[in-house]
Amino acid sequence: MIRWPGFVAITLALCTALFLAIFLSGGPAPSSAAVGTDPYQASFGICFGRDRYSCVVDGDTIWFEGRKIRIADINTPEISKPGCASEERLGQQAKIRMQALLNQGSFSLKSIDRDQDQYGRDLRIITRDGESLGEILVAEGLAERWQGYRRNWC
Template structure:
């Protein structure tokens, strides 16, 4: 019966380990565990809010409900749809709402706090990000929102 002697076993094991470490080194190193887990912890299927039963849905272009919490997107302002100043503001507001819903449903996201937790209406103030980029900034770039300046503007 052939038996492997300890010196041979150690030499083979060392060679295999060296080959494994070389392969890991040449491939760019070990993969981050955060990539597997995801750096953005939240994921949900967002509908459009209707009626009083609101848990995870989009109210308008800058307000959502997520897991029973009402959240104001803190870094943007979008046109009003509940009490718009004109028909074009309502149209643009509807587009912003639908686009925010689509963005939220595209994958995991984070809710980043700002310098204060809530606004005067009791909504949590958060910046919604994916891979460190603001979804609100996407709406701004697409002409569906403006950066929050501290006051609402007239969209008409």
């Protein structure tokens, strides 16, 4: 049976050995967040009123640093002029989920073949660690992949 002084000595020796191993190896391996592969980060709210800087309009439209961005790889249900109550409900869920995803950490904005759409919105795919945030909404049933036209969600 190990007594208290022996336990303390063994614990101290193990901790010292672990510290030295980490220190001599150059420290812990950096995580992808520490490396900084995704350059952008902001605190996103829900868009209200005319002053829009970094906020979420709906599941596929955001404002980031004063620029209006249409998320190019998805289409989400409408909330401004929904075709039915279920479309509006699903659209609200998509908006809240996109806000949560954006606020979870840094992200990248990937350009596509066109810089802007017909409404002057920047067209971008939003990714984190190479994964599309839009695809997460698709997998969760809150969006569909963009097919070049809006579908009827009712």
